[in-house]
Amino acid sequence: MAGAQVSMEVGNDGVAIITLSNPPVNDLDVPLIWGLKEKYEEAMKRNDVKAIVMTGDNGKFLGGFDNRVFERVHKTGDLSILPNVSIELLVNVIEDGPKPSVAAIQGHAIGGGLELAMVCHARISTPKAQLGLHELSIGVIPGFGGTQRLPRLVGVEKAVEMMLSSKPITSEEGLELGLIDAIVPSQELLNIARLRALDIAEGRKPLVRSLHMTNKLGPISESREFLNIAKQNAKKTAPNMPQHQACLDTIEEGLVHGGYAGLLKEGEVDSVLVLSDVSKRLVQNILAQRST
Structure with a gap:
């Protein structure tokens, strides 16, 4: 079985298709991150590339980080195993x-x-796709900007x-919320995504x-009031789960301080939580x- 790999094809229309593959379920892993970085840097430099479509292999876009990666961090205490690319790759590149x-x-x-x-500038989906951030269930928080971009999108x-x-949630609900820009049949997915990429280019x-969006955040005072209530509820319902408060x-x-400041805090918080006993136990x- 082939391991994790990232491929790129550039069409005559100037759209580069970057495909992430990690059989059997397309979980995110360290080699995929570095492969993605390599292909993106290449695409940005090539004169024949106007725009980029990011997709997954074998009918799946991409899942969360392989829990075995977290297990290695827990056993070694080595945070460098987890790539720190939230700003360097996802924002800057x-x-x-x-x-x-x-x-x-x-x-x-x-x-x-x-x-x-x-992180992409538009999202096209097939029907019934599953969209979510599950990191709190393994004792950490989203570490690639999810705490900042999801509130700005939905x-x-x-x-x-x-x-x-x-x-x-499903892609249908994501479309209603603004997380997804269009839902198309699977056989048309890449063609429609290519056209959308060219339309933007x-x-x-x-x-x-999405990191710079503010129209869905509402007044800061109201959002902070809602968050304070959520914190109080979390203390009652999940008193031994520090990732909720974090x-x-x-x-x-x-x-309060903008999306970029939120990314910096996200990284600091996650580096503490990933080594916590709670995260070790949940993973x-x-x-x-x-295994069972």
């Missing part, structure tokens, strides 16, 4: 890069997979609900950077269940 990106989603975009999709209240519950559609604090940091439980 992809989101703020000179060429637009469109995520072509099928199957699922979960955890880091959804975070990568939200609103603070819905983003908090999705993150604290770790439950996915050539100015027919706006280039939207997630809400990180969202608030971004609301061990999940791996034991899958």
Whole structure:
């Protein structure tokens, strides 16, 4: 069975299709991150590339980080195992890069997979795809900008609900919320994504950077009041789960000081949580269940 790999094909239309593959379920892993970085840097330099479509292989976009990666961190205490690319790659190269990106989603975009999709400037999906951020269920918070971009795309209240519950939504609900820009049949996914990427590159559609969106955040005072209530509820319902409070604090940091400041806090908080006993226990439980 082939391991994790990232491929790129550039069409005559000037659109580069970057495909992430990690059989059997397309979980995110360290080699995929470095492969994605390599292909994106190449695409940004090539004169024959106007725009980029990011997609997954075998009918799946991308899942969250392979829990075995977290297990290695827990056993060694070595945080360098987890790539620190939230700003260097996702912001500097992809989101703020000179060429637009469109995520072509099928199957699922979960955890880091959804975070990568939200970095793109548009998201096209097939019907019934699963979209969610599940990181709190393994004792950490989203580490690739999810705490900042999801509230800006769907609103603070819905983003908090999705993150604290770790439950996915369908692409149909994502379309209603503004997380997804269009739903198309699977056989048309890449073609429609290519057209959307070219529309953005050539100015027919706006280039939207989700980290800079503010129209769905509402007044800061109201959002902070909602977050304070959510923190009090979390203390009652999840008193031994520090990731809940940390997630809400990180969202608030971004609301008050801006998305970039929120990304910095996200990274600081996650590096502490990933080494916590709570994260170790939750990851061990999940791996034991899958083994059984």
